[in-house]
Amino acid sequence: MEELLEILEGIAPGEDFENCTTLIDDHILDSFAILSLVSEIEDTFDVEVSPAELIPANFNSAKSLWEMICRLKED
Amino acid sequence: MAYHLLTYSLIFLPVVIALYQLCPARFRFVVLLAADYTFFCMISGKLLVWLLLATLVTYGTGRWLAAIPVRHSDLHGKALTRKKRGVLALGIVLILGTLVTLKYLRVFGVTLAAPIGISYYSLQAISYMTDVYRGTQESCKNPVKVALYLSFFPQIMEGPISRFSETADALYGGNSIQFENLVFGYQRIIWGLFKKMVIADRLAPLVVKVFSSYNNFDGAAILVGVLAYTMQLYMEFSGCMDIIMGSGEIFGVPLPENFRQPFFAKNAGDFWRRWHITLGAWLKDYVFYPISLAKPVKNLAKKIKKKAGFSVSKFVAPTIALFFVWLSNGIWHGPHMNYIFYGMYYFVLIVIENLTEEPCRKLVERFKLDTECIGFRIFQFLKLFVIVNIGEMFFRADTVATGFRMLRRIVTDFHITALAETNFGVDVPDLILASVSILLVFVVDVIHEKGISIRRKVAECKLPVRWSFWYAVILLVVVFGAYGSGYTIVDMIYAAY
Numbered sequence: 293m294e295e296l297l298e299i300l301e302g303i304a305p306g307e308d309f310e311n312c313t314t315l316i317d318d319h320i321l322d323s324f325a326i327l328s329l330v331s332e333i334e335d336t337f338d339v340e341v342s343p344a345e346l347i348p349a350n351f352n353s354a355k356s357l358w359e360m361i362c363r364l365k366e367d
Numbered sequence: 368m369a370y371h372l373l374t375y376s377l378i379f380l381p382v383v384i385a386l387y388q389l390c391p392a393r394f395r396f397v398v399l400l401a402a403d404y405t406f407f408c409m410i411s412g413k414l415l416v417w418l419l420l421a422t423l424v425t426y427g428t429g430r431w432l433a434a435i436p437v438r439h440s441d442l443h444g445k446a447l448t449r450k451k452r453g454v455l456a457l458g459i460v461l462i463l464g465t466l467v468t469l470k471y472l473r474v475f476g477v478t479l480a481a482p483i484g485i486s487y488y489s490l491q492a493i494s495y496m497t498d499v500y501r502g503t504q505e506s507c508k509n510p511v512k513v514a515l516y517l518s519f520f521p522q523i524m525e526g527p528i529s530r531f532s533e534t535a536d537a538l539y540g541g542n543s544i545q546f547e548n549l550v551f552g553y554q555r556i557i558w559g560l561f562k563k564m565v566i567a568d569r570l571a572p573l574v575v576k577v578f579s580s581y582n583n584f585d586g587a588a589i590l591v592g593v594l595a596y597t598m599q600l601y602m603e604f605s606g607c608m609d610i611i612m613g614s615g616e617i618f619g620v621p622l623p624e625n626f627r628q629p630f631f632a633k634n635a636g637d638f639w640r641r642w643h644i645t646l647g648a649w650l651k652d653y654v655f656y657p658i659s660l661a662k663p664v665k666n667l668a669k670k671i672k673k674k675a676g677f678s679v680s681k682f683v684a685p686t687i688a689l690f691f692v693w694l695s696n697g698i699w700h701g702p703h704m705n706y707i708f709y710g711m712y713y714f715v716l717i718v719i720e721n722l723t724e725e726p727c728r729k730l731v732e733r734f735k736l737d738t739e740c741i742g743f744r745i746f747q748f749l750k751l752f753v754i755v756n757i758g759e760m761f762f763r764a765d766t767v768a769t770g771f772r773m774l775r776r777i778v779t780d781f782h783i784t785a786l787a788e789t790n791f792g793v794d795v796p797d798l799i800l801a802s803v804s805i806l807l808v809f810v811v812d813v814i815h816e817k818g819i820s821i822r823r824k825v826a827e828c829k830l831p832v833r834w835s836f837w838y839a840v841i842l843l844v845v846v847f848g849a850y851g852s853g854y855t856i857v858d859m860i861y862a863a864y
Contacts, residue, residue, distance in 0.1 A: 322636075323655060327681070
């Protein structure tokens with residue numbers, strides 16, 4: 293989880309990623325930032341993110357992102 | 368039949384509302400579907416067959432995809448995934464093939480009659496099939512639900528491009544019409560009619576005159592024509608969208624918003640998140656992300672990351688995908704070079720914005736600029752306004768070359784004094800009325816941008832105030848609407864795409 297928070301901090305510095313649950317709804321992460329995030333997640337956690345995963349429910353908070361990563365690792 | 372004609376809001380819609388409400392709840396979907404197909408036939412007649420075929424393909428593909436089991440991590444699982452991909456590809460090819468045949472073959476001299484709304488319902492069909500393939504949408508067992516989703520009469524002509532999960536249940540559910548929804552829906556319809564009939568249609572003759580004979584006009588007059596077109600398009604498209612959203616609201620169908628005060632955007636990218644929102648969202652989900660995450664694009668980005676680092680490689684996938692997004696956006700509007708040019712214009716602008724975002728942020732931090740101050744906001748607004756107007760000029764011009772000639776004339780042959788002698792084909796009182804009305808819409812947009820709902824605020828007022836307010840708006844449309852003798856009915860611009 294800490295690695296994920298570091299990645300998020302690198303993409304959008306200064307945001308409260310630990311508590312924020314509206315990263316997509318409040319436009320904190322736009323489509324450009326999402327792609328940067330996906331690229332970093334794939335490299336760091338050795339998972340493959342498909343377009344089907346790119347939904348607000350997976351990207352609205354660090355927690356939901358972490359859950360997606362864990363699920364993809366299991367697959 | 369069209370949304371801005373009184374036959375729609377005063378005859379067709381009330382009749383459908385009455386029949387819908389009188390019908391037992393479990394059969395209300397039949398009334399809606401009958402209304403959908405009647406509305407469609409009133410415009411496109413026998414071409415209804417194309418909509419029915421699209422419905423059949425969409426439903427069939429969904430069911431076929433659901434019939435293929437999901438298995439992972441073995442050879443059989445991979446074969447099933449390939450089969451699923453093949454089924455989806457077949458569905459998309461059939462839908463897109465029909466669209467291309469009916470809409471784009473005229474490039475090769477073959478002109479076929481395209482049904483109304485084909486550009487909109489085709490995208491809805493593709494989104495449903497793709498979502499079922501991805502597993503983010505359950506395959507619908509009920510063909511009537513799919514038929515309702517693709518043909519809902521308020522949105523068939525101009526969108527918004529909705530997703531199955533947004534509207535299908537409400538369309539099929541047969542919920543009773545609530546008094547509040549009826550009132551709010553009609554209020555929004557009246558506001559839409561105001562934008563379309565008082566502003567857009569009043570500006571239409573001026574726009575036609577300037578764009579059809581720009582050679583006879585001074586650069587200053589051409590600029591007036593370009594500004595008028597941008598306003599006409601905004602008032603017309605967002606006004607029709609108000610009528611559409613209001614109609615949906617009456618039936619309790621939550622159609623997605625297509626506009627969010629676009630001229631208050633910070634840049635071109637932000638503008639497209641506020642203008643024709645559902646087309647942008649569709650292109651993002653079904654073109655931008657799939658291309659960005661395609662293996663060849665990812666591999667290229669990885670190679671560049673090794674050589675030049677993440678700061679460079681992070682632009683690779685989005686830029687490649689953006690090219691196809693804006694090419695698709697241009698082509699979607701029709702088989703004309705100026706639409707493709709329009710798409711490429713925004714592609715270049717948005718890539719520049721992406722590349723310069725970080726240096727600009729550093730510059731703002733270094734010089735401690737206040738980006739929220741009024742001066743900076745006005746600068747942002749003017750910059751965006753220029754960008755949008757140039758784009759719309761090329762969008763409306765007959766050819767790309769005409770667009771460039773108009774632009775050159777505005778720059779090199781600009782005499783403000785010439786405006787006094789220019790005959791725009793529109794009376795001065797008409798121009799003054801249009802300008803005042805645009806100002807009124809601007810004020811409403813400012814209020815909406817602050818998150819205030821005017822309809823709700825008015826609803827909280829006492830009865831005399833409420834009725835006076837809405838009577839005033841109705842009177843504005845009745846008295847100042849551009850209809851009757853001396854005016855020609857102006858077709859809905861986006862219904863032609």
